Amino acid sequence: MASYRIALNFEDGVTRFVECNEGEKVLDAAFRNKINLPMDCSDGVCGTCKCRAESGAYDLGDDFIDDALTADEAANGLVLTCQMKPSSDCVIAVPTTSGACKTGQQKLTATVAGVVAHNDVAIVLEFDVEAAAAPAFLPGQYVNIGVPGSGQSRSYSFSSAPGEQRIGFLIKKIPGGLMSTWLERAEVGTKLELTGPLGSFYLREVQRPLLFLAGGTGLAPFLSMLEVLAQSNSQQKVHLIYGVTRDLDLVLVDEIEAYTKRLANFTYNTVVAEEASSHPRKGWVTQHMPPEALNGGNVDVYLCGPPAMVDAVRKYFDDNGVTPNSFHYEKFTPNAVVREAA
Template sequence: MTVTSGPASGRTAAPAEAPTHRVALAFEDGVTKFIDCREDQTVADASYRQRINIPLDCRDGACGTCKALCESGDYDGGTYIDDALSPAESADGYALPCCMKPRSDLVLQIAATSDVAKTQAAEFSATVVGLERLSPTTMRLSVEIPNRSELAFLPGQYVNIDVPGTDDGSGSPVRRSYSFANGPHEDTLVFLVKLTPGGAMSTYLTDRASTGDLLTLRGPHGSFFLRESMRPALLLAGGTGLAPILAILRKLRHDGSARRIHLIYGVSTDDDLVETETLDRMQSEVAGFTWDHCVSDPGSSAANKGYVTSLIAPRHLYGGDVATYLCGPPPMVESVRRHFVEAGIEL
């Protein structure tokens, strides 16, 4: 007698659906689009099903047209010929979306503009829910959008915001770019704004803005974002360049990361120094996170006077095996780059 076992109903159980991962497609023009891709599905298939036409001439790894750099995540590269993707390119992190299948969330650099892929940055209608003057020079702007689940972004990215009541000369409102200071998992969107006399957004926030105002956001954009890794990281922030760093820290806290992270936060004056209580709290909540700050104004009351480069110590560099994230005004960015070049460290 043969005995078989199965569902009590006698019906065959449906096969389990393959796990699904989020794939970020970062285009050359700064637009980032997110798609959902199952582990039994190629990235190209998932992309086309979600109406994003990444460059593609074949679907079997024969031409190399879709070649993309995978900046973060694990995947099965699939089967292809060396003419389409050489072993050296594969070792450098390149893959073919027409063949690759995700094993985790991915970030892919697509060698085309969003225009070519027949897609564009998404547009969102936001309501102002918070206006907080953090200091004489800095405002925290908080907004909410009704379709929050549709706005996916990588910690470190930014959106363009239309400034109400302005005109750029062509009939369109003036737009300004601001990095998210909130984590990708948080419902309220938060931005730090440096108040500049006469600035379009600064004037709006200080003279006309109120809770309940409607704003238009477009994005996300940008190639500055947290890469998945357990390498130690050195974060360097200048002024309101702290915003994307806060997004990164909030993501690490949410993930329960134990990655070793050190932040050096530099500002011009004592008035520019904000969110210190937040950073102190992060230090107690994010394992492995430490931070320090400096003020370049010689008359500052800060313990450390000078620039962020003055606080970079050998212990922060781990012999070169460190991921460095740098965000701030152009003079600061250039100063840091020069510092690393002179030290023989490649950024």
């Protein structure tokens, strides 16, 4: 029997994945996995189970009344989970918290497979997981990684694609930082606990050109997105602008370059802010944003970088009358991640 993977995204940033069998209703699949999605009647009458389907194919069902789900709501992606039957993998936004649905974050034990420093700016941390435990997440999401012996964790975005047995993270190297200090002595084979996936910054269904804006180690989620696009043989135009402060901060450029051969319509530019740099493109990403990448506003923009970069790009759009079809962004600071989506 066919089954489909359904991502349930809750308001508090928690994502849970459930398998929904052919012909099974999403509400029933969630209950089977001990996730109590909102409901009162389960008969398509009250509308309590109304959610938004962000991607995927499905049957809305026939056993509901217009007061529970109007034609306009259905046209805008709203569904009743007590009636919805998926016919593909789907992403569903649930308008309540994971706690209210009596579920929580998933935990995964992973084994350190490699720790590679890149100049003095970043560390690539890789883990191995068993095939049965390969993490499900949406490209762009993050996990909390427990730092051994500290009782604390740090948040990092996946740089690898979902479902892989070797998972990767690009971590900013911070002198004296909790994770950075531990990584200096980390040994291959050490087991760490990962909690997640989390976050509302993730690649939506691709229906138009994409503009990716990465600041520093904010490159990580875009590597995950690019791998997913390459694996699906996407034909949409994708342009990445990767901005850093110093020449030495440009890391994993070879990996980015490799996608120009694997992804049909992928292009990218690197930008260095430091005036003393000899880089051909100096300044800020807003100074090197080609008009064709904005496609007259018919573009989905994704931005991951420090708060000042996010604010600068928003101001640039406002000052220049640019209104992208959608604009998804994530602000981060070295020791914490501020999740803010639009």
